[in-house]
Amino acid sequence: MELLQFTSSPLLHGSSKFINSPEFYKSKLSNLKKPPTTTFRCCNHPNKTSHFANSKAFENVTKNLVIRASKSAELETAVIKKPQSQRFQVSKGYPTPFGATLRDGGVNFSIFSSNAVSATLCLITLSDLQENKVTEEIALDSFANKTGDVWHVFLKGDFKDMLYGYKFDGKFSPQEGHYFDPTKIVLDPYAKAVISRAQFGVLGPDENCWPQMACLVPTPEDEFDWEGDLPLKYPQRDLIIYEVHVRGFTRHESSKSEHPGTYLGVVEKLDHLKDLGINCLELMPCHEFNELEYFSYNSVLGDYKVNFWGYSTINYFSPMIRYSSAGIRNCGHDAINEFKLLVKEAHKRGIEVVMDVVFNHTVEGNDKGPILSFRGVDNSVYYMLAPKIVTCLVDVRPVWGSCAATAQLLPRPILGEYFPRIGLASSCPKRLMFAVAMNTVFGGNSKLEVEEYWVTEMHVDGFRFDLASIMTRGSSLWDSVNVYGIPIEGDLLTTGTPLRSPPLIDLISNDPILRGVKLIAEAWDTGGLYQVGIFPHWGIWSEWNGKYRDIVRQFIKGTDGFAGAFAECLCGSPNLYQEGGRKPWNSINFVCAHDGFSLADLVSYNKKHNLANGEDNNDGETHNNSWNCGQEGEFANILVKKLRRRQMRNFFLCLMVSQGVPMISMGDEYGHTKGGNNNTYCHDNDINYFRWDKKEESKSDFFRFCCLLTKFRHECESLGLSDFPTADRLQWHGHAPGLPDWSDKSRFVAFTLIDSVKGEIYVAFNASHLPVIISLPKRPGYRWEPLVDTSKPEPFDFLSSDLPAKEIAIKQYAPFLDANLYPMLSYSSIILLLSPDENA
Numbered sequence: 001m002e003l004l005q006f007t008s009s010p011l012l013h014g015s016s017k018f019i020n021s022p023e024f025y026k027s028k029l030s031n032l033k034k035p036p037t038t039t040f041r042c043c044n045h046p047n048k049t050s051h052f053a054n055s056k057a058f059e060n061v062t063k064n065l066v067i068r069a070s071k072s073a074e075l076e077t078a079v080i081k082k083p084q085s086q087r088f089q090v091s092k093g094y095p096t097p098f099g100a101t102l103r104d105g106g107v108n109f110s111i112f113s114s115n116a117v118s119a120t121l122c123l124i125t126l127s128d129l130q131e132n133k134v135t136e137e138i139a140l141d142s143f144a145n146k147t148g149d150v151w152h153v154f155l156k157g158d159f160k161d162m163l164y165g166y167k168f169d170g171k172f173s174p175q176e177g178h179y180f181d182p183t184k185i186v187l188d189p190y191a192k193a194v195i196s197r198a199q200f201g202v203l204g205p206d207e208n209c210w211p212q213m214a215c216l217v218p219t220p221e222d223e224f225d226w227e228g229d230l231p232l233k234y235p236q237r238d239l240i241i242y243e244v245h246v247r248g249f250t251r252h253e254s255s256k257s258e259h260p261g262t263y264l265g266v267v268e269k270l271d272h273l274k275d276l277g278i279n280c281l282e283l284m285p286c287h288e289f290n291e292l293e294y295f296s297y298n299s300v301l302g303d304y305k306v307n308f309w310g311y312s313t314i315n316y317f318s319p320m321i322r323y324s325s326a327g328i329r330n331c332g333h334d335a336i337n338e339f340k341l342l343v344k345e346a347h348k349r350g351i352e353v354v355m356d357v358v359f360n361h362t363v364e365g366n367d368k369g370p371i372l373s374f375r376g377v378d379n380s381v382y383y384m385l386a387p388k389i390v391t392c393l394v395d396v397r398p399v400w401g402s403c404a405a406t407a408q409l410l411p412r413p414i415l416g417e418y419f420p421r422i423g424l425a426s427s428c429p430k431r432l433m434f435a436v437a438m439n440t441v442f443g444g445n446s447k448l449e450v451e452e453y454w455v456t457e458m459h460v461d462g463f464r465f466d467l468a469s470i471m472t473r474g475s476s477l478w479d480s481v482n483v484y485g486i487p488i489e490g491d492l493l494t495t496g497t498p499l500r501s502p503p504l505i506d507l508i509s510n511d512p513i514l515r516g517v518k519l520i521a522e523a524w525d526t527g528g529l530y531q532v533g534i535f536p537h538w539g540i541w542s543e544w545n546g547k548y549r550d551i552v553r554q555f556i557k558g559t560d561g562f563a564g565a566f567a568e569c570l571c572g573s574p575n576l577y578q579e580g581g582r583k584p585w586n587s588i589n590f591v592c593a594h595d596g597f598s599l600a601d602l603v604s605y606n607k608k609h610n611l612a613n614g615e616d617n618n619d620g621e622t623h624n625n626s627w628n629c630g631q632e633g634e635f636a637n638i639l640v641k642k643l644r645r646r647q648m649r650n651f652f653l654c655l656m657v658s659q660g661v662p663m664i665s666m667g668d669e670y671g672h673t674k675g676g677n678n679n680t681y682c683h684d685n686d687i688n689y690f691r692w693d694k695k696e697e698s699k700s701d702f703f704r705f706c707c708l709l710t711k712f713r714h715e716c717e718s719l720g721l722s723d724f725p726t727a728d729r730l731q732w733h734g735h736a737p738g739l740p741d742w743s744d745k746s747r748f749v750a751f752t753l754i755d756s757v758k759g760e761i762y763v764a765f766n767a768s769h770l771p772v773i774i775s776l777p778k779r780p781g782y783r784w785e786p787l788v789d790t791s792k793p794e795p796f797d798f799l800s801s802d803l804p805a806k807e808i809a810i811k812q813y814a815p816f817l818d819a820n821l822y823p824m825l826s827y828s829s830i831i832l833l834l835s836p837d838e839n840a
Contacts (some may be wrong), residue, residue, distance in 0.1 A: 003540065009031065037667070061249055069201040083138050083153060084423060085147060087123075090138060093154035095147040099190030099317070100164065102218050106156035107573060109164065112186055114149035115178060115377040116168040118142065121153055122185050125213045126161045127341075128333055129195065132212050134185065153499070163195055163214035164188070168376060177380035178821055179371055186376035189446070191215030193318045193332030194288040200247060200261065200322040201291055201306055201684055210370060211291035213314070216332040224337050229344050229459055232352050233281060236518060236542065237585040237720040240710055241354070241663040243593060245309070245688065246286060246323045249666060252686065254693035259325040263338040265344045272695075276669055276703075277710025278353040282464055284594060285310035286339070288318035290363055294682055298614045305614060305682040309594060311466060312363045314372060316450040319458075331682040343459045352461035354518050355454060359447060360467040360525060384473070384496070403621035447504055452513050462518025464544070469525040472536055498529060504534055509538030520544065520588055533576030537586065542661065545573060545587040552591055553602070553625035555747075556650050558767045558827065563746040566765075570751065572659030574724045583723055587660035591651045592668055595621075596678050599651060599668040602626045602646040604634055609676030612687065620679030634673055645671075645702065649790035649797060650765065650829045656713045657763050657831070666690060669706045670698035701794045708798045709788070712831075729754045733764070737777040752777055762832040766824040776820045776832070783837040784812055784822070791828035 083090045093108050101108045108369035109121055121138045128135045138153065140146065145153050165187060170180035193216035204211030250257040250265030257265040271279065293307040301357040310320065319339040321327065343353045352405050364375045374382035454460045465471065473496045477731050508514050515538075523535040523543040532546050548569045555566040568575045572584025588840055592599045597608075606628045610620045629643040630636070636644075648671060666672075674680050674687050695703060713719045718729065733739035733750040741748060750764035762784060766772055776784050786809075788798050799806050816822055824830060 013838050022133075074446070083140055085136060085138050085155070085157075087136060088138075088155040088157035089480045090156045092141075092144045093152035094151050094794045095150040097190075098150075098214065098446075099188060099192065100217050104154075106154055107159060107217055108152065108154045109151055109188075110152040111166060111190070111377065112150050112381070113168055113170075114150070114184075114381055115378050116170045116180060118169040119145075119151040119180070120167040120182075122165045122167060122214075123162045124162060124165065124185075126195070126328070127214060129163060129214050132205070135162075158429075159217045159219060162217050162249075163331060164215050164217055166377065168378075171188050174367055177383075179379045181371055181376060184371050184376050185212060185214070187213055187373035188215050189315065189373055189377060189382070190317060190449075191315055192218065193321060193336055194315045195321065195328050195332050196290075196826065197292075197322065198327035198329075201304075203292065203295075208293045210290065212371065214821070216318075219333070222333055222336075224340050226340070226344060226459065229347050231459070231461055231517075232279075232347060232350065233461075234352060235722075236582075236587075236661060237722055239280040239352070239518075239585075239661050240278055240713065241280045241282050241588065241661060242273055242276070242666065243282045243284065243356075243663060244666045245284045245594065246320070247684070248308070248688045249690050251684075252689035252691055252693075254691060256692070262323055263319075263342040264325050264327045267342050270346055270349050270351065273351060274349050276664075276707055277714060278664070279350055280354060280461070281346055282356060282663070284356050285313065285358055285466075286320050286323060286355060287316055287357065288314045288320055289720075290314060291684070296614075298682075300612050300614055301683075301685070303685060306684045308684050308688055309680065309681045311358050311681075312361070313358050314363045316447075317453055318596075326606070335373055340458060341450065344614060347459070352518070354462040354464055354520065355458075355460050356464045356466060357451075358466045360470040435840040445631055448511055448514065451508065452511070455488075455517055460517075462520065464520040464522065465840055466522055467525040468521035468535065469498070469523055469529040469531045470527070471527075472498050472531070473527075473529070474499050479658060496527065500536075502545050505536045505538070505541070509540055515540055518542070533573070534580070537580065537582060539581060542586045542588050544593075544663075545576070545589055545660065547576065548573060548587060548589045548660070549591055549660075550625055552651070552654055555767055556647065556654065556765070556827075557625070557627035558769060559625075560747070560749055561744040563749050564742045567740075567742075567749055567751075570654075570658050570749070571730070572721070572724055573574075578724055582657035584721055585661055588656055588663050589658050589660045590663040590665070591655060592661070592665045594665060596667065597624055597626055597676070598674050599648055600644075600671040600673045601676050601678070602651070604628055604636075604673065605676040607676070608678045610679055612677055613679060620677070624678060631718070634675065644680050646790050646827055648702060649705055650767075650827065652709060653788060653790060653829050653831070654765070656709045657719060657761075657835060659719070659725065659820075662713070664706075670695040674819045684751070704795065705798055708800050712787075715757060716755050716761065717757050718753045718761065725753065731777070732775075733762075735772060736775045748772065748774075750774070758833055760834045762834075763830070764822075764824065765829045767827060769826045771823065771825050773821055773823050776817075776822060779834055781837055782834045784817055784820070784832040785810060785835050786822075786830065787833050789805060789828065790830070790833040791825035 048810045051089065057578060072217055087108070093110065094103075095110055098112060101110070111119070111121065119140045121140060122134050123136045123138070124133070125135045136248075138155075140151050140153055145151055147189055156426040163418060165185040167182050168180050171178040172180055194213050195216065196211050196213040203209060244266070246266055247261040249255075250269060251258075251261035253260075255265065255269070257268050258269070259265045287310075289307060289310045289312050290769050291306045291308065291310070293312055296305050298305045318332070319336060321335045324335035324338040326338060328335075347352050362374060364372055368376070451463060454463075508519065519540055520542045521531075521544070522535075523531040524546065531703050532543055535541060535543055551562055551565045551569050555562040569589070573587045574584075577583065577586050592602060595607065602624070603626070605624075605626055608617065608620045608622065608624065610617045613619055629647060648728045652668075655664070670691070672691060672694065677683075677687060680687050720726075731738065731752050733752065734741045734746075734748060740750075747768040748764070748766055750762070753761045753763070755761055760779070762776065764774060786799060790797055795803055796805075796809050800811055803809075812820070822832065
């Protein structure tokens with residue numbers, strides 16, 4: 001190593017031309033005989049090597065310059081060193097696209113980090129990963145291998161069974177939002193697969209819940225045969241959505257699946273969904289996550305708690321590897337193809353696939369969480385940080401004419417703390433979480449690339465955004481001029497303030513790829529922002545309609561004061577969506593979802609029963625708007641059980657006759673119970689497993705009822721309208737035709753609906769504890785005939801055309817129908833159809 005010392009003139013401190021004789025140093029460089037490393041040392045001039053690097057005299061020799069500053073030494077050293085590898089041919093690479101990309105017979109690696117001072121590419125074979133070893137490290141040069149804030153390198157060689165990660169160095173200053181740690185191998189946020197443990201719920205080496213993870217390197221053999229698969233592009237008004245958990249769907253032994261708990265297991269059961277009338281599958285989180293995040297012994301059940309739901313993302317491009325039957329075989333390539341196969345096979349059966357995505361937090365958690373990826377790559381860029389006002393010594397400057405200095409103690413914002421999200425009661429127990437910094441130029445574009453990848457490469461048909469309201473909040477780097485090019489009046493905002501025109505929502509809504517897919521917002525967050533009906537939508541976003549859920553639950557169980565609101569729900573919630581220019585299909589209607597009571601538990605429990613979670617029943621939502629029908633718990637007398645089954649049918653019928661898009665939660669079609677637990681995030685057991693044996697028991701009961709009702713909805717032109725119904729098509733009724741009762745005491749709602757296929761439909765709900773005989777609208781030349789009556793025992797609850805005793809059942813109604821009347825029991829609902837009156 002040859003050291004060249006440069007002495008700067010004390011008279012030139014602060015000048016960019018601080019080197020006395022550039023020609024001298026040029027000549028010294030030309031005389032070097034290719035030493036392995038050449039070091040330039042600048043004496044007595046701290047913080048000036050960067051000026052040296054920019055000097056015109058050395059513009060031809062600074063391409064491979066790496067500056068390493070010592071905080072304690074008086075000297076600064078700059079090292080010229082090209083990246084080298086024992087196994088690969090190395091060149092500088094390209095800044096785009098991000099991630100690991102095949103090109104020119106090799107692989108280009110590119111990653112964004114604006115605050116790192118050094119970067120190292122770590123290559124790891126699959127066998128070395130299991131032993132927690134790094135196969136090879138390639139230090140990147142901050143000049144040759146960096147363009148702007150992007151580090152990059154290009155490698156040629158044999159990548160068989162090879163994975164990768166990065167090490168970054170820089171400030172470790174949590175108070176400023178920096179967590180650089182050069183000892184940590186971190187994941188590339190743009191990695192297409194993340195490899196660690198092979199099997200779901202199985203500990204790593206030495207019983208480690210967090211073994212080293214690494215990223216997939218693409219290979220030329222990655223091609224997948226899509227067999228000409230194209231997006232189905234159903235109008236959203238025609239959808240019936242089914243929320244499903246990949247592992248829970250087929251993990252139970254009664255599934256008799258060849259590949260239980262996997263993507264292939266779901267493929268095996270797609271015909272069940274087809275029978276149920278489902279044409280859109282909403283997958284609960286399938287991005288890579290660590291199910292052992294909550295791993296701890298549960299003394300209540302004698303098993304171990306895990307992160308079963310998966311709302312804690314590690315990487316947004318990688319499918320959950322341990323949801324595949326292949327696991328880490330072939331370094332994750334096979335797992336990616338299994339997910340693609342699921343999408344392809346769903347499309348063959350006419351079923352779209354929507355992904356539940358979690359951009360409001362990641363697995364790295366709060367400031368006490370692990371350094372795995374985003375935090376170690378560039379924490380302050382990837383995450384929304386909350387400003388903390390501290391008193392600092394600032395503005396120290398000399399006073400003219402005096403050697404003294406003045407100092408002021410002024411408040412100064414520090415963007416070091418994670419933005420807290422309060423009120424956590426579901427999948428994020430005992431943790432402060434934080435938001436991914438989406439409403440910044442980089443953050444927004446990166447999320448766009450994630451979604452575009454899943455649409456173009458994985459062929460998914462849309463996204464449901466978990467706690468989507470956080471995507472409308474301003475980040476710690478919010479700047480309207482930076483984002484839009486002009487200031488926005490009144491938009492001087494603090495971190496976390498809701499934005500009127502959030503950049504990420506704007507970008508997605510106007511993206512040529514994404515604006516054509518299904519976009520569904522869970523229009524609230526745990527910080528108290530509730531935007532159902534007012535979520536920024538650009539005319540294309542739909543919302544999980546939480547108000548529909550709450551109102552329907554209240555009315556069906558017989559609560560006074562909800563008749564009018566219930567009628568709004570049946571019409572697609574025009575009170576929420578019509579004024580903003582949206583349509584009924586912008587409302588995703590649901591009664592139950594993964595979090596909260598199942599449908600069977602909704603009619604069996606007044607209170608949550610979450611002791612199995614090991615948190616003394618303190619977790620989960622307290623206000624469920626449920627009713628146990630007279631007795632608490634699964635075991636009850638026959639009369640209570642009959643009422644519960646009736647109420648389940650009432651809820652399902654309501655879903656199917658409401659304008660908007662109905663969503664069914666996995667297992668509700670046969671009456672799955674979670675034992676009254678409304679927060680089952682941590683259970684990898686029967687609580688969350690679809691019970692195929694129970695479904696078979698329900699085949700001629702509730703499951704039959706659900707299948708027939710979804711079929712009826714698909715057949716009716718009027719139950720999926722493109723706009724809100726008007727008086728030309730819809731008429732409201734009470735106990736007498738044309739006389740609806742909207743008083744606070746009313747528990748009866750009925751309507752007729754003109755349908756181009758069925759002619760006319762009469763639907764009524766009696767949520768009272770008293771039976772009632774209703775008068776039907778007169779239609780000369782026609783008579784009303786029953787199709788559905790939820791008070792009747794199965795199979796007479798739905799008089800399908802193939803029911804052998806259908807004509808006998810209809811004749812039993814004849815005395816009432818001849819008089820244009822119909823008797824309704826308490827807590828029941830009906831559907832009647834017009835048919836020609838042969839006696840007219």
